[in-house]
Amino acid sequence: MKGIIPAPKSAVVKEGALDVTGISVRIEERTDRRVTKAAALLCREIENVTGRRSTVTLGATELEIFLEERGESDAYTLTVADNITARGGAAGLFYAIQTLRQMIRVYGKNIPRCEIEDEPDFAFRGFSNDISRGRVNKLERLKRLADTLTYFKSNALMLYVEDAFAFRELEGIVPAHRALNAEEIVELDEYCRDRFIDLVPTMNTFGHLYSLLQSEKYNHLAELEGHTATMDYWMERQWHHTIDVYNPESIELIGSMIDQYLPLFSSKYFNICCDETLDLCAGKNAGRDKGEAFFHHVDRLIAKVKSHGKTVMMYGDEVMAKPELSKEHLPSDVVIINWCYRKSVNEWIPKFFHDIGFDQIVTPGVSSWEYFVEDIDTSVGNISEFAAHGKKYGAAGVLNTSWGDFGSVCPTNCTLYGTVLGAAKSWNADAPADEEYEKAVSFLAYGTDKVNFADVLRTLGKAQRPCSWFHFVKWKSDNTIGGKDTPLEYEYGTNAEDAIANIGICKKIEKELLPLDDGGVIHDHIISCRAIALMNRLILFYNGVEGYTDAAALQADFDSWLEDYSEAWLRDDKLSDLELLGNYVKCITKVR
Numbered sequence: 001m002k003g004i005i006p007a008p009k010s011a012v013v014k015e016g017a018l019d020v021t022g023i024s025v026r027i028e029e030r031t032d033r034r035v036t037k038a039a040a041l042l043c044r045e046i047e048n049v050t051g052r053r054s055t056v057t058l059g060a061t062e063l064e065i066f067l068e069e070r071g072e073s074d075a076y077t078l079t080v081a082d083n084i085t086a087r088g089g090a091a092g093l094f095y096a097i098q099t100l101r102q103m104i105r106v107y108g109k110n111i112p113r114c115e116i117e118d119e120p121d122f123a124f125r126g127f128s129n130d131i132s133r134g135r136v137n138k139l140e141r142l143k144r145l146a147d148t149l150t151y152f153k154s155n156a157l158m159l160y161v162e163d164a165f166a167f168r169e170l171e172g173i174v175p176a177h178r179a180l181n182a183e184e185i186v187e188l189d190e191y192c193r194d195r196f197i198d199l200v201p202t203m204n205t206f207g208h209l210y211s212l213l214q215s216e217k218y219n220h221l222a223e224l225e226g227h228t229a230t231m232d233y234w235m236e237r238q239w240h241h242t243i244d245v246y247n248p249e250s251i252e253l254i255g256s257m258i259d260q261y262l263p264l265f266s267s268k269y270f271n272i273c274c275d276e277t278l279d280l281c282a283g284k285n286a287g288r289d290k291g292e293a294f295f296h297h298v299d300r301l302i303a304k305v306k307s308h309g310k311t312v313m314m315y316g317d318e319v320m321a322k323p324e325l326s327k328e329h330l331p332s333d334v335v336i337i338n339w340c341y342r343k344s345v346n347e348w349i350p351k352f353f354h355d356i357g358f359d360q361i362v363t364p365g366v367s368s369w370e371y372f373v374e375d376i377d378t379s380v381g382n383i384s385e386f387a388a389h390g391k392k393y394g395a396a397g398v399l400n401t402s403w404g405d406f407g408s409v410c411p412t413n414c415t416l417y418g419t420v421l422g423a424a425k426s427w428n429a430d431a432p433a434d435e436e437y438e439k440a441v442s443f444l445a446y447g448t449d450k451v452n453f454a455d456v457l458r459t460l461g462k463a464q465r466p467c468s469w470f471h472f473v474k475w476k477s478d479n480t481i482g483g484k485d486t487p488l489e490y491e492y493g494t495n496a497e498d499a500i501a502n503i504g505i506c507k508k509i510e511k512e513l514l515p516l517d518d519g520g521v522i523h524d525h526i527i528s529c530r531a532i533a534l535m536n537r538l539i540l541f542y543n544g545v546e547g548y549t550d551a552a553a554l555q556a557d558f559d560s561w562l563e564d565y566s567e568a569w570l571r572d573d574k575l576s577d578l579e580l581l582g583n584y585v586k587c588i589t590k591v592r
Contacts, residue, residue: 001114003106003440004099005152005420006427014113018080021050021109024061031069032090034194038097039067045101050109065100067093074155075119080111091196092119095153102151102444122390124361124397125426126156127419128202130369131164131180133237134408134577139184141412141572143191148416150195151444152423157192158202158271158399163211165203167257173215177575185264193266200313201262202271205254205301207242207278212253214241221250224283232477233580234406242279245297246288255304262308270305271337274298275315291322295329302331313337316353316360323356330358337399339363343381347389354393361397362390366418368410369403370470372528372535376457379418380433387425398426406473407581409531412572413524417457420445448516456509456525463502463532466494467539476591488542496545499536506533524568530561541589555589562586 001011023046025039036056042065043054057064065084076088076096086096099118103111127149131137137145146157163174166181192199213222223242231239243250262270274294281290298314305312316336319326336358340349345364353360364386367379387398400422402415420441421433431437438454446453471491478484490499510529516522534557540548548554562585569578 001112001116002436003443004102005437005440005444006120006424007431007437008099008116008118009428010115010117012115014081014115016113017107017110018082018084018113019110020046020054020063020084020104022052023054023063023065023084025054025056025065025067026060027056027058027067028069029058031067031093034196035067035069035090035093035097037194038094039065042097042101042104045104046109049104067096069093073119074123076116078114078116078118080113080115091155094196098151098153105444106440120153120427121387121429122395122397122426124156124399125154125423126158126198126200126361126397126399127154127422128158128160128363128399128401129412130160130402130404130408132160132162132204132208133404133406134234134581135404135412135569136164136178136180136574136576137412138572138574139180139188142188145412146188146192146195146197148419148445149197149423152420153427154423155196156198156200156397156399158200160273160403161203161261162208165261167260169218169253169257170211173217174211178577182260182264185261189265189267198267198269199265200267200269200271201265202273202313203257203261204273204275205258206245206272206274206297207276207280208238208273209243210237210241212241213243218253221247221253222283223279223281223285227283230481232473232481234473234584235477238405239278242277242282243297244284245280245293246285251297251300251304254301258301258304258308262305262310268311269313269335270308270310271313272298272301272305273315274301275317275339277318291318291325294318294322295325299329302334306331311335313361315339315363316358319358320352323352326358327356334358335396336360337363338395339365339401340386341365341367341378341382343378345382345385345389347392350386350389350393350395354395359396360390360393361399362386362395363399363401364422365401365403366415366422368415368418369405369408370468371461371464372410372469372531373414373457373460373464373525374410374416374418375461375464376417376454377461380421383418383421383425384429384433387429391429398422400426406470407577407584409469409581411524411528411568413521414528416445416521417441417453446521447518448522450516451512456513459505459509460525460529460532463505463536465492466490466499466502467535469535472535472538472588479591488539490539490543496540496543499540500545502536503533506530506536527561527565527568531565534558534561538588542591551589555586558585558588 046054068087071089074091076092079085166179189199229236313335316338338360364383368374442453
């Protein structure tokens with residue numbers, strides 16, 4: 001059926017249409033209250049389209065949508081004839097309602113008569129959002145993210161946390177505007193539960209502990225105690241902050257943080273992360289076996305999580321490196337989060353975890369963390385192939401990811417395409433991401449049929465190539481703290497002519513998007529479009545290209561952009577690291 005995301009497994013369209021004007025939703029007395037709430041939302045949306053009131057009722061009416069709760073799975077059937085009947089477990093009925101909501105939006109009051117039989121390929125269909133390296137979303141923004149995931153039938157949300165929660169240990173180290181508090185987490189957890197979304201607590205407990213281990217209070221627990229920064233702040237956060245696993249204080253510290261955080265969530269899972277332990281046995285414990293050291297810490301983490309009655313999730317880096325030790329140490333119910341972010345994913349990656357007997361969740365990404373808008377040229381292949389391989393090798397689920405490396409300059413709204421694709425592929429891995437799909441995404445996710453947003457993103461993705469945000473940050477780091485004196489080179493085989501052309505391309509796209517400005521999703525793409533044009537001007541400036549050497553004019557345009565960018569940031573996000581990012585941008589033309 002055209003226009004529905006995810007594409008239903010089976011949809012037979014019949015002749016004719018049903019006018020839903022004045023239709024009522026009939027529920028059974030024992031219907032799950034979450035389904036009843038969703039039914040009430042459906043009634044409001046029908047009323048908005050038809051101008052006639054729709055209501056939820058316990059009794060039969062002449063024109064009705066009957067929700068019949070049977071079983072416990074996510075599967076559902078939906079029949080549109082002279083009336084509408086949906087059957088399934090509570091979750092299945094909830095997803096049938098999402099399909100109806102989309103049908104009303106796409107077709108208006110006259111929806112096609114049809115028979116739909118639908119069920120997901122994966123039980124776990126999640127999205128992970130990094131709120132620790134630059135941008136901490138406000139609670140209301142996180143609720144809207146949950147609404148988006150709900151609409152496209154995802155059922156899990158992770159918030160990647162290093163220091164973005166108000167742990168007692170971080171008091172005086174991390175300010176309140178860079179963290180969520182307990183009340184916000186509890187409220188979000190309840191909001192997600194009402195939408196059949198599992199809010200899974202996610203906390204790095206091993207590496208990537210920059211704020212904790214660089215502090216005077218806890219630096220003695222770092223594997224590289226006394227480490228002096230050798231890179232710019234945004235680069236430094238990525239490396240050199242692994243905990244000393246053999247110091248008894250380490251597990252006491254991390255255990256205390258787990259004790260504070262985990263009880264706030266209703267999920268049965270806890271993701272301990274344990275990825276990229278880059279300094280392990282590289283400092284205090286040099287010469288010791290890395291595998292033994294890794295599991296010395298992980299064994300204690302798992303015991304702590306299990307003492308709360310939870311099931312452990314963790315990233316698969318060291319499991320892949322040490323499969324025999326992993327089988328020896330890890331309980332059988334540990335779920336491995338198996339990540340790869342390349343455009344093309346080799347199927348041996350999920351096959352490896354299948355063959356050694358661990359439950360796995362395949363983990364692609366939206367490919368946004370080096371850029372101002374997501375790179376869908378990479379993410380479409382990455383998400384599609386990983387989901388397909390995961391299905392082949394019996395993965396338990398798909399966890400799509402958005403990382404915030406290097407300041408999280410890409411707004412959350414500018415990761416929407418990959419977010420929706422991850423939801424679509426985790427429900428129906430075989431459905432094509434073709435032209436019809438792109439039209440549906442433009443309409444359902446971006447609210448427009450005036451432009452193909454996939455085309456917009458592909459064009460902007462190419463325009464980012466001469467000088468990505470990460471490319472500039474690394475060059476700046478090398479040429480300031482790193483003490484180098486190297487030219488800012490064009491990326492991906494591009495040149496000055498490409499950069500000049502990209503400036504014109506960005507101006508053209510900005511002009512196309514301005515009439516569609518919604519103050520939210522499209523607004524943020526307009527601001528990112530301006531940023532991409534500025535980055536192309538920046539590389540031309542640093543290469544002394546004629547007509548682009550006016551530092552004052554370029555800096556003034558960056559400063560003007562920063563005002564609009566900051567306003568949009570604070571609309572959706574806490575202050576977080578915006579001031580640090582702003583100070584970075586305010587001297588962006590002054591590296592030399």
